Amino acid sequence: MKNNANEIKFLKNRSIIKFEGEDFLGEIGIDGRIFKALTLARISVGVISQQAIENGLSILVQESDSEKAVNCLIDEFEVERKSGKVSQIYSINNVSVIGFVAEDFNKILAELARNNVFPLLLNQIAAEKRVNIVVTSSQDEKAKNIIESEISKKPKTVHLAIIGHGNVGKTLIEQVLESSEEIKRRKKIDLKVVAVANSRKIAFNKKGFGTNWSDEVLTAESPSNIQELISFSKQNQLENLIVVDNTASKDFVHNYHALAENGFDLVSSNKIFNTLPIEEYRKLRYTLNKNNRRYLYETNVGAGLPLIDTIKLLHLSGENITRIKGVFSGTLSYVFNNFSLRDEKFSTIINEALEKGYTEPDPREDLSGNDV
Numbered sequence: 001m002k003n004n005a006n007e008i009k010f011l012k013n014r015s016i017i018k019f020e021g022e023d024f025l026g027e028i029g030i031d032g033r034i035f036k037a038l039t040l041a042r043i044s045v046g047v048i049s050q051q052a053i054e055n056g057l058s059i060l061v062q063e064s065d066s067e068k069a070v071n072c073l074i075d076e077f078e079v080e081r082k083s084g085k086v087s088q089i090y091s092i093n094n095v096s097v098i099g100f101v102a103e104d105f106n107k108i109l110a111e112l113a114r115n116n117v118f119p120l121l122l123n124q125i126a127a128e129k130r131v132n133i134v135v136t137s138s139q140d141e142k143a144k145n146i147i148e149s150e151i152s153k154k155p156k157t158v159h160l161a162i163i164g165h166g167n168v169g170k171t172l173i174e175q176v177l178e179s180s181e182e183i184k185r186r187k188k189i190d191l192k193v194v195a196v197a198n199s200r201k202i203a204f205n206k207k208g209f210g211t212n213w214s215d216e217v218l219t220a221e222s223p224s225n226i227q228e229l230i231s232f233s234k235q236n237q238l239e240n241l242i243v244v245d246n247t248a249s250k251d252f253v254h255n256y257h258a259l260a261e262n263g264f265d266l267v268s269s270n271k272i273f274n275t276l277p278i279e280e281y282r283k284l285r286y287t288l289n290k291n292n293r294r295y296l297y298e299t300n301v302g303a304g305l306p307l308i309d310t311i312k313l314l315h316l317s318g319e320n321i322t323r324i325k326g327v328f329s330g331t332l333s334y335v336f337n338n339f340s341l342r343d344e345k346f347s348t349i350i351n352e353a354l355e356k357g358y359t360e361p362d363p364r365e366d367l368s369g370n371d372v
Contacts, residue, residue, distance in 0.1 A: 108150050115239045
């Protein structure tokens, strides 16, 4: 039967036997002795890989054979162990093998790394473009999904966690649900809202919430904290993670570091983080760079005009920006223009702006200049 080139070989319950020592690489007969000892012990060997830098060999066996394999190699190389030529023989259990044919393996490696998946072992047959990688079983499904998406060109799944489901959050969830099929068709991205939280509770749905998401949020029992979200994403091996902060919370922004460290990209309509002291700004940028994460946001000055992206593009193209002028608060503009023209109390105009939705939920954010 002919194999499909896009078919992925997926083997669970494997162990890596690590064989390390000084100056024995390249020595004639070492590989032969390893294979002979394992064959006599009736142990089947899979991938074998040499690590010149580490002075070692890695051999793949069934997990049920790992203890037996280590013991028989310890017996076989007893003399070399006593002399120090072989330093240690040990097993790494709970690993899985994923085998596939890839046109652009570097791109797959980059996607895996972006999702914090780093192969423990790598075996390449260049002529056939066939690759075998070994990953921990706690990441095997995630790795398989990423590889499958890359080699079959099927839509990439992106998992969203929406924090805050007031006016902005609710509208965003509805937009994602309404547009998901169109986004999948046009952008080849399968957007799934897998977590929705407010300040008290967080609701999860591994397969992605549907139109009854608000009912599921109402009946949710998990307390709203970031560790719950991080644990959920790891247990379910979710790839391409994005947290969307739709709150106006001063507290939630302090979770950005932990989220970036644990594989989440950040999108925010909450402006508070960027108004914190410059040390915080630099610290997060360092965390983002180190973990290959992104933090995206836009200004809502000028009714959501894409000002930040425009300024960024001008800057990156070498333009020397010397001055930026504008009315940076539509709220203050409305309040003071009306206050100077009308014979009304200041509080009356503030309440009017609040009722029309021109202010933050707490108008003091505007009046203090903090929102600007």
